[in-house]
Amino acid sequence: MTRFGVIRFPGSCDEVDALLAARRFGEAELLWHRDRDLKGVDAVVVPGGFSYGDYLRVGAIARFSPVMEAVAEFAADGGPVLGICNGFQVLCEAHLLPGALLPNTSLRFIARQVEIEVVNAATPFTRACEEATQLSIPVKHTTGRYYHPHPDSLADQVVFRYAPGQNPNGSLADIAGVANEAGNVVGLMPHPEHAVDPLVGSADGGKLFESMAWVPA
């Protein structure tokens, strides 16, 4: 059974949500920001929230935390790493993912259920999805406008796009989530951990955790 590790920074808010979501598909435990030991987990989730308060540029402090050194090594060895919202911001700051997240065009926090399209279903995070499937997943952020100087160069690295008319924050080319070149690190602004139960709105986000827990035959 896949063992998920969910990082807890001071100021993380959605780490328990990610833990509960991961436990629907495997085992999961929290990893403390000061520890360099990832405790042998099979996959890492960098969760949402406001790490270290995010009073500086979002994610700028968290990338220097001891645990992120271990995450960088884990990623370099091909381990799957999923960054959600603040986790996406942290992974961009850590240069584990291309591009950057800028303030929403509205300059306001936006919480909204959006449709996103799975553009690349060949990653360890989307392999349980059909290509071009739409997932209903909420966003909630102030700094989620994806930016990259050469978005065309990303090609297959674009994993999720906001469906037409759904882009909530002005992201370039409707990009909602991207992968690194190797494909084992993915970040997205929408919160799949808040879409794992129809009772709370949608179960579509479970596909990401299911993909990560999927051990190919």
Add this chain to the structure above:
Amino acid sequence: MGTRVIGAGSKHTELGLTDYEYEQICEKLGREPNDVELAVFSLMWSEHCGYKHSKKLLRRLPTEGPHLLLGPGENAGAVDVGDGLAIAFKVESHNHPSAVEPFEGAATGVGGILRDIFAVGARPIAVLDSLRFGELDSARSRYLLDRVVAGIGHYGNSVGVATVGGEIYFESPYEQNCLVNAMCLGIAPHERLTRSAAAGVGNHVVLLGALTGRDGIGGASVLASAELGDGDEAKRPSVQIGDPFEEKKLIECCLELLDRDLLASLQDLGAAGLTSSSSEMASKGQVGIDLDMAEVPLREADMEPFEIMISESQERMLCVVEPQLLDAVFEVCQRWEVRATAIGTVTGGNRLRVFDGDDLVGEMPVDVLVDGCPLYDLEPEKPAGLVYTAPAARIGDADNVLLALLRSPSIASKLWAFEQYDPLVGSRTVRRPAQAEAAVLHLLHDGGHGAVAVSIEGNGRRVACDPYVGAAEAVLECAANLACVGAEPLGLTNCLNFGNPEKPHIAWQLTEAVDGLADACRALNTPVVGGNVSLYNEAPEGPIYPTPVVGMVGKLPDPAVAPINSFPREGLVVVLAGPFAPALAGSEVEKLRGELADGLPAVDLASHAQTLAVIRAATRSGLVVAAHDIAEGGLGVALAEMAIPARVGVRADLRSLENDSTEAGGSIAADSAAPDFPAASAANSRARSAAGPSAASASEALLFGEGAGGFLLACAREDADSLAAICADIPFTRIGETGGNEIVLQLRTASLSLQVEEAAQAYERAVPSSFE
């Protein structure tokens, strides 16, 4: 010492104490207080901390109930929700700080109410906000709304607590003095519920959290206990600054300390900072406390002891720790990077002693500080007429009344605000803001332990029309919202926002409103578990509308069947259930016409209690797919609000209702059969008070009149008979079906129809368009 703040001359009056109160202090101390003591007394005996004009009145509220675990007097009340779990909750105001500095005022309002909740050992899981501003066409109101919403979002989102609901009204009496009331719910296993009474002579008093600075000095007396007026800009330094990151660490740290059973008691530092927290803890524990100001970690080096005692720096908690557990406490705090400093000890006797190193700089009997404040009897006097001028008329005879109502900011969609809040963090939110009549939250994440529902309400204009009925209606409205999702009330919290209680007509409003609340609580067998009073909400232009805000918590067995409040599809049967007796008095349409009624129709509380039980049975049955209680804007607005979200039209035949439930009670005149019905009714309704109820005003009352007790329920056709059977004991009228792209309301002599899309544009665009 302290001349900068206290100044020369009669210091006590500058600090808000009367000459009589100062004499009382001298008499009870047996001497004149020094500056430290005077500063402490001025806060403890302020309206905000001492409740000197409201304490006697609040005793009229019922505070006992079968589910009660913690009642008034603790940091927050708590009720049993089964399975060994408790829900703690409380509402509190931050009105004056928000009127002076809306972003920080609102943000620290959220921060403060969160601390009340985790001080009793509960993990905060949800925030709701009740906001009042002047009319939205005022630039000041838009500024306040914009910054208050941003401040609430900034704090609540960053601290990781879901904002699941709330309400916003726009009325001119709030133009200068806006209201910002924040409510928080927390969850705890029973055994983690913590009281604030200090205990154990020799135990350490430990200060947790942020550094102490000069922010908020005198906030409780300067801001919260006096009217607003000129020179409020100069009060801006009295508003505290919030740091949600510090609070987030503090929440996790305090809950871990309690889980490990390391604390003897815990108390938040709110208004009046160390002064009130230490004296309250000592008073409840019947002990004394020594505090050493020299030990308090400061943000500014040269603070005087009295400043340290009264600082309202945010994100601080005070706890009592047994000596052998101190190291363990420090270890947990260090892990969470939360500052922890032993600043005092619990003593025998009943003295609050303030030291500056070895120097004793203040010594006061705790009972005098906490319970010695003179309590004043209100001198209520019913005013001869309305004390408020009627609002400016906002619609003309040619206007479409339904569209005007949907566009009216108090009714229009508040999605613009709700989208700026995180409604989901914590993974408990089953019904998000505006999705259902009340927010619904899972108790446990496995879904098998039921859920709680929560609602916050308080229509100040109706309370202005009739303080007793209006306040009772606030309780009924909350209970109606809960019933719509199948929840039974367990308890409520209230915030009484009123003007200057020393004025007889305000005292009358307050007295009547408390009686209305008390009677409604008794009728529903729902205790008040705690709350807050905010008085002196006046500007030079006059007092605010009297605004008792009620927050109610209930439990429901199965959140999966909790109805939403809109039509999900076509082909549903729509019924009107309950003893609905709509009247134009106090209604939104009356406001739009520039009128303000003196008096509201009486409410039969017992029949409402019975109706609520029936509605609850209906919504728990799984047969009801949508439920909406009829409130502002009446039946017409309620139907439109149900049609708009999924753009599902509805045809309602109201002809059978025309004789029995309109305020006119007469027949519809034949000559009002105009095709443009709303305009026709508008023309006639003006004359109603002078010439008696006209046919058109009777129709307008049916369509847009207000009053408690009406519910719109939608169910599948095949379930309609079963639903009727459940509702056999209350009025129940099948009025129509969903379908098409129009809202059609058929009366005997006229009909009203409106495209759903047109209604939606009016309803959804009104608030955001005012910011474009």
